[in-house]
Amino acid sequence: WASVLQVDEIGADDDFFSLGGDSILALQVVARARAQQVPLTVRQLFTHPTLRALASIVGGLPSAPVARPVSVGGLTPIQQEFLGDGRAPATLWTHYNQAVLIDLPAAMSTARLGAALARVVAAHDVFGVRFVRTVDGWRQHAGHDRAVLEEAPYRDDADITAQCELLQRTLHPEEGPLWRMVLFTPTSGGAPRLFLLAHHLVVDGVSWRILLDDLTTAWESPDTLLPDATLTMGEWSTEVATWTRRDAIDDTDHWLGAVRAPDAWTAAWAPASDADVRQAVQTPAYESLVLDPATTTALLTTAGHAYGTDAQDILIAALLEALSVTTGHRQFTIDLEHQGRTALPLVDLSRSVGWFTVRYPIRFLLPADADAAAVLIRTKDTIRAVPSQGLSFAALRSFAPETSVRARLARTGASVQFNYLGQSDAALRLPGWHLSDVSTGESVDPAYPRAHALDVTALVQSGRCEVTFGYDAGRLDTHRVAQLAHAFAASVNALVAHVSRPGVGAFTVSDVPACRLDAEALARVVASVPGDGSPRDRIEDIYDCTPLQEGLLYHHLRGADGDAYHEQWVFTLDGAFDAMAFRAAWDIVIARHAALRTVFRWRDVAHAVQLVLRHGRVQWTHVSHPHADEAALADLVQAAMQHDRAQPFDLAAGPVQRVHVL
Numbered sequence: 001w002a003s004v005l006q007v008d009e010i011g012a013d014d015d016f017f018s019l020g021g022d023s024i025l026a027l028q029v030v031a032r033a034r035a036q037q038v039p040l041t042v043r044q045l046f047t048h049p050t051l052r053a054l055a056s057i058v059g060g061l062p063s064a065p066v067a068r069p070v071s072v073g074g075l076t077p078i079q080q081e082f083l084g085d086g087r088a089p090a091t092l093w094t095h096y097n098q099a100v101l102i103d104l105p106a107a108m109s110t111a112r113l114g115a116a117l118a119r120v121v122a123a124h125d126v127f128g129v130r131f132v133r134t135v136d137g138w139r140q141h142a143g144h145d146r147a148v149l150e151e152a153p154y155r156d157d158a159d160i161t162a163q164c165e166l167l168q169r170t171l172h173p174e175e176g177p178l179w180r181m182v183l184f185t186p187t188s189g190g191a192p193r194l195f196l197l198a199h200h201l202v203v204d205g206v207s208w209r210i211l212l213d214d215l216t217t218a219w220e221s222p223d224t225l226l227p228d229a230t231l232t233m234g235e236w237s238t239e240v241a242t243w244t245r246r247d248a249i250d251d252t253d254h255w256l257g258a259v260r261a262p263d264a265w266t267a268a269w270a271p272a273s274d275a276d277v278r279q280a281v282q283t284p285a286y287e288s289l290v291l292d293p294a295t296t297t298a299l300l301t302t303a304g305h306a307y308g309t310d311a312q313d314i315l316i317a318a319l320l321e322a323l324s325v326t327t328g329h330r331q332f333t334i335d336l337e338h339q340g341r342t343a344l345p346l347v348d349l350s351r352s353v354g355w356f357t358v359r360y361p362i363r364f365l366l367p368a369d370a371d372a373a374a375v376l377i378r379t380k381d382t383i384r385a386v387p388s389q390g391l392s393f394a395a396l397r398s399f400a401p402e403t404s405v406r407a408r409l410a411r412t413g414a415s416v417q418f419n420y421l422g423q424s425d426a427a428l429r430l431p432g433w434h435l436s437d438v439s440t441g442e443s444v445d446p447a448y449p450r451a452h453a454l455d456v457t458a459l460v461q462s463g464r465c466e467v468t469f470g471y472d473a474g475r476l477d478t479h480r481v482a483q484l485a486h487a488f489a490a491s492v493n494a495l496v497a498h499v500s501r502p503g504v505g506a507f508t509v510s511d512v513p514a515c516r517l518d519a520e521a522l523a524r525v526v527a528s529v530p531g532d533g534s535p536r537d538r539i540e541d542i543y544d545c546t547p548l549q550e551g552l553l554y555h556h557l558r559g560a561d562g563d564a565y566h567e568q569w570v571f572t573l574d575g576a577f578d579a580m581a582f583r584a585a586w587d588i589v590i591a592r593h594a595a596l597r598t599v600f601r602w603r604d605v606a607h608a609v610q611l612v613l614r615h616g617r618v619q620w621t622h623v624s625h626p627h628a629d630e631a632a633l634a635d636l637v638q639a640a641m642q643h644d645r646a647q648p649f650d651l652a653a654g655p656v657q658r659v660h661v662l
Contacts, residue, residue, distance in 0.1 A: 001051070003429060004028045016049040020300040022310060023342055024422035028209050030350040035217070035227045042342045042350060073234015074241070075138055077394035078340075078357045079201055083131070083138050083173075094172050095445035098203050099164065100212075102194040105432035110183060113194070114149040116218035117181055120211060121146045123226040124353045126202050126233070131173040140234060147179035154184045154193075157438045164195055165441030171199045178202050193436055200355060202233075205421050206339050207353040216429050231347065233354035239347055240391070244399040248392035252405060255393045258333075258361045260413040265327040266453045271477040284446050285473040287485045291465040291492060298496050299465060300423070306498075306505035306534055307376050312420040314495055315458050315467070317379040319418060320364055321495075322487035326480065330366040335359055335412055335452065336383075336390065337419040343391035360390030361412035372498040377508050384510035417452040423460040435461070454481070505534030507542065514543035515609055525601045525609060540594065540612040553600060553608055556651065566645050570637070579622055579661060586618040586659055599654040619658040637662060 001010045005019050016026070026045045033040040040058055048054045075083065082093065104113075121127045127146040132139050154160045167180055180197040196211070203211075214226050231239070291299070299311045309317075316334070324330055340358035341349040349356060364382055367374045397409040428435060455470040469485050498504060507526050509519055517525065522542070531538040545553065552565055590596040597616035602608040625636055640660055649656055 001029060004032070010051065012052040013050050016045060017310070018301065018305070020423070021049075022312075022422050024206055024209070024339055027206055027339070027341060027350050028213065030348075031210060031213060031227070034350065041346075041348065043345060046342070073140055073232060074237040075140060075398075076233050076237050076354070076356055077240065077398040078355055078359065079140075079233070080138070080398045081359070081394075082201065092445045092448045094199075095169050095442075096200050096448060097168055097171060097443045098198055098200050098205075098208070099168070099440045099443055100196045100208055101160075101164070101436040101438055101440050102196070102428065103434045103436045104192045104194055106191045108192045110149075110151070110185075112219070112222075113183065115222065116215055117149050119218040119222075119226060120214045121148075121179075123214060124211075124229050126353045127179055129178060129202055129233075130176055131201065133174070142232075144176060147177060147181050150180070150182045152182055152184055153187045154190075155187055156190075160184055160193060160195075161439045161441055164197075164439075167195070167197055168441050168443060171197070173199060173201055193438070195440065197440075202354055204339070204355050204357050206341060206356070210351055210353055212428055219430060227351055229353070230349055230351045232352065233356070236347065236349065236352070236354075236356065239344060240395050241399045243344060244392075244395040245401065248388065248395045249400070251387045251392040252396060252400070254387060255360075255396060256405070256408060258363055258393070259409060259411065260333055260363065262413045263329070263332055263415040265323075265329050265332075266415045266476065268327070269453075269476045269480045271473065271475075282447060282449065283473040285471055285478060285481070287469040287471075287478075287481050289467050289485050289489050291467070291489070293463045295493060295496050296460060296463060296465040298500060299492075300460065303496050303499045305536055307373070307380060307508070308511045308536070309376060309380050309499075311465075312458075313380045313383060314376070314499075315420060315465075315492065316364075316383070316418060317375050318488050318491035318495055319416075319456060320366055320379060321375055321491040322484050323416070324366055325487045325491075326484045330368065331364065332416065333361050333363050333412060333414040335361050335414040335417040337417065338390050340389075340391060340394070343389040358390045358394045359417075360386065360393035361414050362386060372495055373504070373506065376495065376499070377506065381508050381510045415453040416456065417454070418456045419458070421457065421459040450475075454484075503532075503534050505536045507535055507539065512542040514541075516544055516607065517542075517605060517609060521605050524604055525611070528601060529599075529611065529613070536614075538614055540597070540614045542609055542611050545600070545608045545610055549600075549610070550608055553602060553651070556648075557602070566649075568641065568645060570641065577661075582661070583618065583620055583622075583659075586620075590616045590618060590655075590657075596655070596657060598656060600651045613654065616655060619655050620661075621658070622661045625662065633662070 001016065001019075001021075002008065004025050005016075005021060007019055010019070016029075021029075023042070023046075026042050029045060030040050030042050038058060040054070044054065044057060048057055082096070125142040128142050128144045129140050130144050132141055152163060154163065163182075163184070167182065170180065171178055178199045178201065180195070182195040182197075184193045184195060186192065196208075217224060217226060299314060303314055304310050316336075319334075320332060323332055336359070338358045338360070340356040341352070343358070362382060364379065367378055370378070393409065396405060398406070400406050400409070424435065450470075450472050453471060453475055456467065457470070458465055458467045460466075467485075467488065469481055469488075471481055507522060509515075509517075509522060512522065515522065525542065526535045526539060529535070529538050556565070594612045597613045598610050599613060600608060600610050623640075625633060628636060640662060644658065644660060647658075
């Protein structure tokens with residue numbers, strides 16, 4: 001955890017996500033845990049986000065499927081979308097890559113680097129993949145020649161950029177290669193640099209983290225076996241196709257309702273130039289901004305506490321506010337990208353290298369005259385309402401039994417795509433190895449047709465969140481995009497400032513999936529809990545009562561239960577007694593067990609619910625009878641027990657347990 005989160009000290013009860021963790025970093029933790037023979041899954045980390053909680057369940061759940069050697073397989077949904085959507089001719093989709101350039105220490109052993117890279121290549125079948133057209137569509141085959149380390153001299157940074165630009169145009173999905181690994185060595189002075197290049201068809205952002213982790217291990221421990229790879233792309237494709245027919249089919253109506261006609265605002269943003277030129281010439285352009293370290297740190301850690309959001313929620317809320325301010329509209333369809341690896345239960349992709357990304361549309365409607373709280377709540381709840389983290393959209397688009405469904409889902413109508421890539425700071429852990437800021441040229445052919453008028457990408461590097469607005473200057477006016485970026489930055493700062501104020505926050509319906517209350521009833525229940533700070537400082541969780549609890553509560557409210565439901569335990573303690581330590585021990589027990597911090601609400605709601613309070617203390621009575629003999633003390637104990645059983649509990653205020661010491 002400390003290495004991935006870049007936090008010096010981790011407490012047993014520190015929440016992984018409150019420390020800046022996200023789903024991508026969770027995958028890194030799982031991969032590194034498995035390398036240490038700890039059988040952890042991403043789902044376990046999400047449901048048990050503290051070390052203490054994880055320690056109690058690791059190894060107790062069914063293991064995920066293990067990868068099997070395969071030589072042929074179908075395509076993942078995103079691969080099918082790329083190869084089959086017909087937007088670009090083959091001369092353009094050969095140049096659609098991802099690349100990493102690493103600054104290396106000056107005293108670098110080429111032989112050792114080559115051996116480490118060879119071990120990484122041997123550990124992942126994807127390095128030998130090629131794509132083949134068949135009568136049934138595209139297939140991917142493994143078993144072809146794999147990449148080896150090449151060497152090339154360089155004079156200066158400009159020379160590296162020029163060489164990388166040429167290398168970017170050498171990949172081919174059918175003919176190969178799909179990977180290149182080049183060590184640039186200086187002709188005079190300077191340090192070597194390692195260039196890793198892959199076609200996007202066989203790699204995604206999470207894959208690079210896996211590969212760089214493996215490279216670290218292979219470099220530091222030449223004799224240590226790399227952990228086994230998990231499912232391949234072909235195997236995962238088979239899993240998704242089966243899941244589509246069994247489960248995802250139920251989400252068909254949701255996704256058919258999510259695809260719409262293109263948003264109208266883009267037409268008003270067209271540049272004032274010849275329309276024929278705009279149609280014929282694509283001009284890639286970019287507007288970028290960098291958030292300051294303080295805002296970035298808050299975005300990753302404390303900002304999410306007030307409303308139960310994460311960094312992506314806040315960034316999307318800021319984007320929606322900026323779009324509304326600059327376009328005058330309140331409704332937008334945005335295609336979101338998700339890493340796609342955590343949607344299927346019991347399917348482990350923590351060490352899978354490939355393209356598993358899921359892209360899906362969300363229709364956002366901002367409330368009229370919305371303040372910061374309303375925007376954040378609406379954004380978060382809209383995203384949380386998406387089924388299966390968007391995987392069912394991609395699955396139905398590729399594997400739906402009905403051709404008409406696949407056709408209707410082929411175009412989402414979204415004018416904007418948003419992709420939060422998470423944090424890259426922990427990708428390299430070797431001293432003297434750093435991600436380079438030297439340009440590696442165009443990773444995508446500039447002529448490749450854009451699917452969206454606007455591509456917004458956010459990435460945290462070196463403690464700063466960098467946001468890039470990519471667009472076609474032939475379709476969108478440059479000045480308008482600059483205004484949008486400026487409004488976005490202002491909105492992020494305003495939202496972070498809002499959630500940082502004392503007492504700000506709320507629970508929403510998406511926070512409490514085990515509670516059936518509507519938004520208004522939930523707000524009343526939350527407001528009924530007194531105390532300082534925000535509601536999340538006072539309340540940990542809310543959920544419905546079980547049927548048995550409802551029955552007990554009914555009898556309690558009628559006064560018909562008497563002491564029938566009071567469980568009373570009596571113990572005799574021998575030896576020296578430290579009352580303060582004993583009381584503190586009970587407080588620790590209450591802090592550990594949610595049931596002992598639970599209160600109930602039944603008024604003005606459709607059905608009774610239980611609230612787990614964030615903090616609780618024991619109701620404590622300590623009475624001393626130093627002069628009582630044994631017989632008198634026995635009588636006092638019996639009287640105290642009878643009196644205690646006759647006292648009702650206040651189930652609305654709590655606590656729901658008492659401790660008496662005599």
